[in-house]
Amino acid sequence: MRLGRREFITLAGGVAGGAALGRVSLRGISRLNEALEPPSALYPGEEQWLRSICSLCSGGCGLKVRTVGGRVIKVDGNPIYPVNRDGICPRGQTLTQLIYHPDRILAPAHRSAIDQPWETSSWDQTLESLASTLRRLRGADQQNRVLMVSGRSRGLTSKLCSHFLSSYGSNHFFELPSGMETSQRALEFMAGIPNDGKAYRMAYDLENSRYILNFGCDLLEGWGTPAHTMRLFGQWRDIKRGRRTTLIHFGPRLSVTAARSDEWVPVEVGTLGAMALGIAFVLISEDLYNRSFVESFSFGFEDWTDRSGQAHMGFRRWVREEYRLSRVSEITGISSETIVRIAREFAAQPGSIAIGPQQSPVQPGRLSDAMAIQALNALVGSIGTRGGVSLIPEFGWPLPVADGNETMRTASLDGLVAVLDQSPEVLILDQAAWFIDSLDDAHLDMLNRIPLIVSTSPVEDATSKLATLLLPDCTSLESWTDGQSPSAYPYDLIALTPPVIPPRGDSRPWGETLLALARMTDPALESVYPWKDMESLYRASANELSRRENGYLFGTQVDEQWQRMLERSGWWNPDWTSEDEFWDGLVNKGGWWDPATWVSEPQHSFQTVSGKFEFFSQRLEALLREKGGIQPGLQPSVEWDRQILPHHADILPDNAPEGFEWTLDPYEPLVFFGGASRQIPFLxxxxxxxxxxRGWRSWIEMSAEDAHRMGIEEDETVWVESARSRIQRRVRILEGGKPGIVGAPLGGAPTTGRWARVESTLAEILVPISDPYLGVRSHATTRVKIYKA
Amino acid sequence: MADTVQQESQEENAGHRNRLLAGKAFVAAFLLALIWPFTPSIEQPIQYNHQKHIAAGLECSNCHTLYENSAWAGLPTADACAACHAEPVTDSSEEAKLVQMLSEGKPLEWKQVNRVPNHVYFSHKTHAVAGEIECATCHGKMDERTAPPPAPFFEWSMDNCINCHEDRNASVDCNACHR
Amino acid sequence: MARWGMVIDLDKCTACQSCVVACQVENNVPSMTPEESLKGRNISWIKVVPFPEGSFPEAKIRFLPLPCMHCDDPPCVTVCPVDATNINEEGIVRQIFARCIGCRYCTTACPYTVRYFNWYEPIWPQPMEQAHNPDVSVRPKGVVEKCTFCHHRLQKARANAIAEDRAVVAPGEYTPACVESCGPKAMYFGDLDDPNSEVSDLSRSPRAFRLLEELGTRPKVIYLAEGERSGTTG
Amino acid sequence: MKTNMQRRFLFLLGKLLLVAAVLPLYLSGQTTDTRAGLIVFREKGCASCHAVLGEGGVLGPDLTRTASTGNPLELAAAMWGHAPQMWQRMKLEHLELPTFTTEEMENMFAFLAMIRSFDEPGNAVVGQQVFQAKQCATCHSIGGQGGDLGPNLTTVASLRNPVAWVAGMWNHGPGMVRALRERGISFPEFQGTEMVDLQSYIRLQAGAAADEKTYLRPPSTERGESLFRSKQCINCHGIDSGGGTSGPDMSRVVLPRRFGEIATVMWNHEPQMNRLAAAASISYPQLEAQELADILSFLNSLSMRWTGSASAGAKLFESKGCVNCHATTPGQQSPAPNLGKIEQSLTPITVSTIMWNHGPRMLEQMENTSMTWPVLTSRELADMIVYLESLKGRGQRPVRSPSSGGTP
Structure with a gap:
């Protein structure tokens, strides 16, 4: 019998079919499935629940990790971690996808140029190539040509980074802005911080706030610590807690926060300060402000005369004359009735707070606005009170080194660009994808001229794309990981967890890489950091902490209330009696905290020139004088006062030629906050x-009204053009959005790896704005025109 | 024209033959498959002697460490074996093989013998601890086995599961087992 | 016998979609390729659906986390020709993948559109499948899948209860992944028939409503409408 | 029936009048767990209406800010008196009425007694006035201003506990008295929370120096009792008529309930005490802060005791109308439970437990018969308990419980 191809296939099919059918014992259809399906895997192994800490943003939530047979299966919130207690944000959930990402960088590698292929090499070889460059620069006294940009703003590794740079001799350490910088600077100018060399941070007691005026913070899109803010949001609306906390959102864009607030007040772009002053006007005119606070503990409210006899305008007269309701209504586009109603509600009960503005690479967060907002807190007496705002000492992880300081941390893009101008030789990008996102092509060209760029990213991302040397970090689940009170969090907190699984491949915790680098670079550096690994460094640091006689190891909420009661009255029941006990407790419970950090008595002592809260900040005045903001010999005047008192200034430079009728309002969506996570499919x-x-590409959000007028459909591609350049984006239509406002997310498709996609960055078209006081520049709100592609 | 017709008819015939052929093959294979002894023999890396070990006083849970508190029974790791066999304790050739593997640091790659069908959730804990079912019910008398079982003792079919569940008054809800 | 149900407080929901990711990770839901994803073909047993209401400036957007409703009278079960989907005595509507023939009658019958058909063989780029949850099946091409209320967690909780000689699963012992991950604690889960459970208490709230109740499906996912803003002046 | 009762009454009265009226019936003897008490307080839902130290619900009063001491009798009386109102309010709020076991009630009472002895943070504004009025700045400097005769107050700003603060003052007492005399300044006495307020002011003035915090460990009543002896306090101050008599008997003194306030009282007597001690050639006792805290805890525990009179209780039983529903003679039938049959030993805690668990039913029945809920003062409740307890013909119970409230 001749068997042709066709016959063979027919025959084979018959045999297979018959055999398969025969195998089906006619008892259950499941056998058919079995026959068709690949067999299930071998037994999966032992199941464990371990603790860890999330490293996907600086919030550092506590994690509960399920592993089976040494593989990470699921990540959830740690119920006894005080910051997030059980809950977790979507980003934390995707640690599994990051750990087992197909584009993980599993070994150190180098290449001669960015268009050349990577060559993997041993850690010793790779580190030596970096160490020799560092040695050479140090020999030539050019340490300042080394700079580091880091995305970890808190924790011991972050401290080690800046301290390492300082010991090495470089001044250039840049970190991710926390979003609170401007608000904190404003509070420092007005309420003052002790000049004792210690670090202070601004904290909000939002858990106890009853009425929140939110000036532009994207509370539900990554602000602060996402899981913490979400927990707070749930508490504000928890009927069991009694009265609901009211959240009022001011901002032009219909953000998730705006949509989920009790009231969205769609003010015009850049008018947050004016809005705050309008509310202040009502509080003052209707005599609703907190008299006892303002009279006893504030300065500059009434007109005053300085030592030279010069009369100054007080905040009261300033607001009453300059920020009449009609004017504020005109600036902000919000009706007087709304402003009056909100002001009355704001003053009606204790626990009112005004927060904002947010500062980020795309949000300007101007000082004058921030000061107007802090002035509102002073008017209702919410400085250092329950539910209010305060400046509290920052403890954090001690770095137990004999000498040396941390290099000054900077979060200013301006400062960074200035350094890039000075032909740096080594740039270390540590978790710094956020930084690349905020650069435009011209900046990227500057980066391309740097001879040695090092990336520590555990997975292919925007930094590894620029780098010629890879020193792959591992994820927080693969190493000892720490946590620290996140920004705006009102309590002292230190957390530490051991590795959940060993590092994948040949990746290494960045802290350990730094310690090794110190050893290889210089014996002098080695003597500063005598630890062989991070565990021993943590141990030394924890020993120092154990001697601070306060705080507790993590516990339940009952423990929390109990401890707070004891401590408020001056009692402390220690959880440990020795360094060893402290260490064991720290590692087993996952951390230490002081649930009574928040001021238990109103903070009415201010470290300002006047010793009071200053509506007219004399410290800011001195700073301006120093900067030459006022000519020598010129007498202070009312015109001068205008610059010091909280005020409104037009934000948009007059860069809008004909036809640029839209305002582009950039923001960072929750999933891309801080710039990372683009490579994660679930996100x-x-x-x-x-x-x-949907996803995998950038978009702009346009109000339904505008889209309809332009005949633009959902998902249509359009050009977005500014005075600088133009880019293409898909349109998402937003029902109910404010006409004339175009929301634009930062981040988008991955720029590298298997799912890479070419997209022009948003930074291309953004026109930078600088704050006149702080000099902080950000890519921000820009006038654009939009037309179909 | 006629040629073409002829050709077509030939092709038709060929097609008919092919179908017939396939049909015959199908029937033959079907019958063969029905009577073919379905015993895929499983070969383990070490010819482990359950009888000896149990006689020496080992409990099931010494090696199958997980069965009492998880869905899975667990298989012994090289470390577990090394606890006793770091050095040879008998003159067995299988032990010599084991000691050799241990000294080379090779992992013990046991092959799984019992396997529930896909989409079925089976928990050792539920059956052995909560249901108090003897191991031997599903695995046979391991204390009589001198070599690893080459095939499952219990046929993991839905009928067998259901029968047992009905006998013992256990749930026969689909959701109780299917995942 | 418990009757499991879920309450979702829309007032507390922040639309973060943590529940969406938690579900995907827990239940071995594959992530689609960017191309498929852009066509909107993601499988997502729970999704957050926006409901814009009103126009500027009185606009509101309500976000509705939408899992399977686990109806007491599920339309999907009636139409299944092979009994591959059914409702068990505890009210959980499950898909038996081994039986499903992929006819998709159920996806059509479901008024909530929460059933998903596997058009493709699930793909995890190496080595992402390392993170598979061994308690949950990997569904083959050609079957319909849906939210199970993380039924495998109930199976484990029950095994624990029996092993510890307890007749019933204790409150809080069985929680689906989405509920567990919820940051603002907007999701509640428990026994609707237990008059003392939090869910049954909340289900009697004046804010409680069910989706498309008029269809007679009797859903066991109950939503709480947004609360009133408290304290205007004074 | 009435004559029968009267006869029994008279018999009892006669018997009871002979019995010493001191029948403290506090705790059943087992140790209480204050932390467990907090859990009870939270889990039974008390915390959703009542705040403690300002934290918690707002429907009911803050239990640390109401009058009275942490004495269980007073708590029980307050609970008894307000129960109908409380139940009504809870019903209105759709709150479930929780039930308590005796142990839970006991732990909760211990917890409440403990937190009621805690000082609350002071008021710096008042503190400033005190600071000026007492002329502290003449000798002490704070924030770089003031005299330098006494210690710089910045150095004590880290002390978070008023007791530690008073201990420091106490130890320098004699020197300070001398210095004051030389300058013709009167000895500063403090009222109420002034000391705590002053401390609050000092902390504010000290600025960053107050960020350092030093605490005391929770005090021990047992240690306090032995210190009371070893530090020779007992040589002047008797306890239950044992010990010296030159100072007041501490078991009869009514002390304020908060530690800081007790310490203040102690400070106010410093000159007098110092004089008398010197006369009796007792060396001035130096006290570590922790030692002082322990002693104060011991003194505080003395106020947890209570007494009652059975005869007065018997009269109240009639005058409050209890007798109308409750029989007391064993075997006798009555509309409400026979109170002579109660097996449990009666204490403020068991009475509260019984009242809480059965009260709503009692209230309902009383409303049906148009009777009013009897309100009892703590004194009356004590008498009533002693009376009801005496019906069982039981003897005296130990005078003081081994574990007292008032200690954390």
Missing amino acids: QQITSPYSGP
Whole structure:
């Protein structure tokens, strides 16, 4: 019998089919499935629940990790971690996808140029190539040509980074802005901090706030610590807690926060300060402000005369004359009735707080606005009180070194660009994808001229794309990981967890890489950091902490209340009696905290020139004088006072030629906050809750009204053009959005790796804005025109 | 024209033959498959002697460490074996093989013998601890086995599961087992 | 016998979609390729659906986390020709993948569109499948899948209860992944038939409503409408 | 029936009048767990209406800010008196009425007694006035201003506990008295929370120096009792008529309930005490802060005791109308439970437990018969308990419980 190809296939099919059918014992259809399906895997192994800490943003939430047979299966919130207690944000959930990411960088590698292929090499070889460059620069006294940009702003590794740079001799350490910088600077100018060399940070007691005026913070899109803010949001609306906390959102964009607030007040772009002053006007005119606070503990409210006899305008007269309701209404586009109503509600009960503005690489967060907002807190007496705002000492992880300081941390893009101008030789990008996102092509060209760029990213991302040397870090689940009170969090907190699984491949915790680098670079550096690994460094640091006689190891909420009661009255029941006990407790419970950090008595002592809260900041005045803001010999005047008192200034430079009728309002969506996470498929699928599961590319949000007028359909591609350049984006139509405002997310498709996609960055078209006081520049709100592609 | 017709008819015939052929093959294979002894023999890296070990006083849970508190029974790791066999304790050739593997640091790659069908959730804990079912019910008398079982003792079919569940008054809800 | 149900407080929901990711990770839901994803073909047993209401400036957007409703009278079960989907005595509507023939009658019958068909073989780029949850099946191409209320967690909780000689699963012992991950604690889960459970208490709230109740499906996912803003002046 | 009762009454009265009226019936003897008490307080839902130290619900009063001491009798009386109102309010709020076991009630009472002895943070504004009025700045400097005769107050700003603060003052007492005399300044006495307020002011003035915090460990009543002896306090101050008589008997003194306030009282007597001690050639006792805290805890525990009179209780039983529903003779039938049959030993805690668990039913029945809920003062409740307890013909119970409230 001749068997042709066709016959063979027919025959084979018959045999297979018959055999398969025969195998089906006619008892159950499941056998058919079995026959068709690949067999299930071998037994999976032992199941364990371990603790860890999330490293995907600086919030550092506590994690509960399920492993089976040494593989990470699921990540959830640690119920006894005080910051997030059980809950977790979507980013933390995707640690599994990051750990087992197909584009993980599993070994150190180098290449001669960015268009050349990577060559993997041993850690010793790779580190030596970096160490020899560092040695050479140090020999030539050019340490300042080394700079580091880091995305970890808190914790011991972050401290080690800046301290290492300082010991090495470089001044250039840049970190991710926390978003609170401007608000904190404003509070420092007005309320003052002790000049004792210690670090202070601004904290909000939002858990106890009853009425929140939110000036532009994207509370539900990554502000602060996402899981913490979400927990707070749930508490504000928890009927069991009694009275609901009211959240009022001011901002032009219909953000998730705006949509989920009790009231969205769609003020015009850049008018947050004016809005705050309008509310202040009502509080003052209707005599609703906190008299006892303002009279006893504030300075500059009434008109005053300085030592030279010069009369100054008081805040009261300033606001009453300059920020009449009609004017504020005109600036902000909000009706007087709304302003009056909100002001009355704000003053009606204790626990009112005004927060904002947010500062980020795309949000300007101007000082004058921030001061107007802090002035509102002073008017209702919410400085250092329950539910209010305060400046509290920052303890954090001690770095137990004999000498040396940390290099000054900077979060200013301006400062960074200035350094890039000075032909740096080594740039270390540590978790710094956020930084690349905020650069435009011209900046990227500057980066391309740097001879040695090092990336520590554990997975291919925007930094590894620029780098010629890879020193792959591992994820927080693969190493000892620490946590620290996140920004704005009102309590002292230190957390530490051991590795959940060993590092994948040949990746290494960045802290340990730094310690090794110190050893290889210089014996002098080695003597500063005598630890062989991070565990021994943590141990030394924890020993120092154990001697601070306060605080408790993590516990339940009952423990929390109990401890707070004891401590408020001056009692402390220690959880440990020795360094060893402290260490064991720290590692087993996952951390230490002081639930009574928050001031238990109103903070009415201010470290300002006047010793009071200053509506007219004399410290800011001195700073301006120093900067030459006022000519020598010129007498202070009312015109001068205008610059010091909280005020409104037009934000948008007059860069809008004909036809640029839209205002582009950039923001960072939750999934890309801080710039990372672009490579994670699960996050790409949920980029925006507005339009369901989609993703993998950038978009702009346009109000339905505008889209309709322009005849633009959902998902249509358009050009977005500014005075600088133009880029293409898809349109997402936002029902109910403010006409004339175009929301634009920072971040988008991955720029490298298997899912890379070429997209022009948003930074291309953004026109930078600088704050006149702080000099902080950000890419921000820009006038654009939009037309179909 | 006629040629073409002829050709077509030939092709038709060929097609008919092919179908017939396939049909015959199908029937033959079907019958063969029905009577073919279905015993895929499983070969383990070490010819482990359960009888000896149990006689020496080992409990099931010494090696199958997980069965009392998880869905899975667990298989012994090289470390577990090394606890006793770091040095040879008998003159068995299988032990010599084991000691050799241990000294080379090779992992013990046991092959799984019992396997529930896909989409079925089976928990050792539920059956052995909560249901108090003897191991031997599903695995046979391991204390009589001198070599690893080459095939499952219990046939993991839905009928067998259901029968047992009905006998013992256990749930026969689909959701109780299917995942 | 418990009757499991879920309450979702829309007032507390922040639309963060943590529940969406938690579900995907827990239940071995594959992530689609960017191309498929852009076509909106993601499988997502729970999704957050936006409901814009009103126009500027009185605009509101309500976000509705949408899992399977686990109806007491599920339309999907009636239409299944092979009994591959059914509702058990505890009210959980499950898909038996081994039986499903992929006819998709159920996806059509479901008024909530929360059933998903596997058009493709699930793909995890190496080595992402390392993170698979061994308690949950990997569904083959050609079957319909849906939210199970993380039924495998109930199976484990029950095994624990029996092993510890307890007749019933204790409150809080069985929680689906989405509920567990919820940051603002907007999701509640428990026995609707237990008059003392939090869910049954909340289900009697004046804010409680069910989706498409008029269809007679009797959903066991109950939503709480947004609360009133408290304290205007004074 | 009435004559029968009267006869029994008279018999009892006669018997009871002979019995010493001191029948403290506090705790059943087992140790209480204050932390467990907090859990009870939270889990039974008390915390959703009542705040403690300003934290918690707002429907009911803050239990640390109401009058009275942490004495269980007073708590029980307050609870008894307000129960109908409380139940009504809870019903209105759709709150479930929780039930308590005796142990839970006991732990909760211990917890409440403990937190009621805690000082609350002071008021710096008042503190400033005190600072000026007492002329502290003449000798002490704070924030770089003031005299330098006494210690710089910045150095004590880290002390978070008023007791530690008073201990420091106490130890320098004699020197300070001398210095004051030389300058013709009167000895500063403090009222109420002034000391705590002053401390609060000092902390504010000290600025960053107050960020360092030093605490005391929770005090021990047992240690306090032995210190009371070893530090020779007992040589002047008797306890239950044992010990010296030159100072007041500490078991009869009514002390304020908060530690800081007790310490203040102690400070106010410093000159007098110092004089008398010197006369009796007792060396001035130096006290570590922790030692002082322990002693104060011991003194505080003395106020947890209570007494009652059975005869007065018997009269109240009639005058409050209890007798109308409750029989007391064994075997006798009555509309409400026979109170002579109660097996449990009656204490403020068991009475509160019984009242809480059965009260709503009692209230309902009383409303049906148009009777009013009897309100009892703590004194009356004590008498009533002693009376009801005496019905069982039981003898005296130990005078003081081994574990007292008032200690954390």
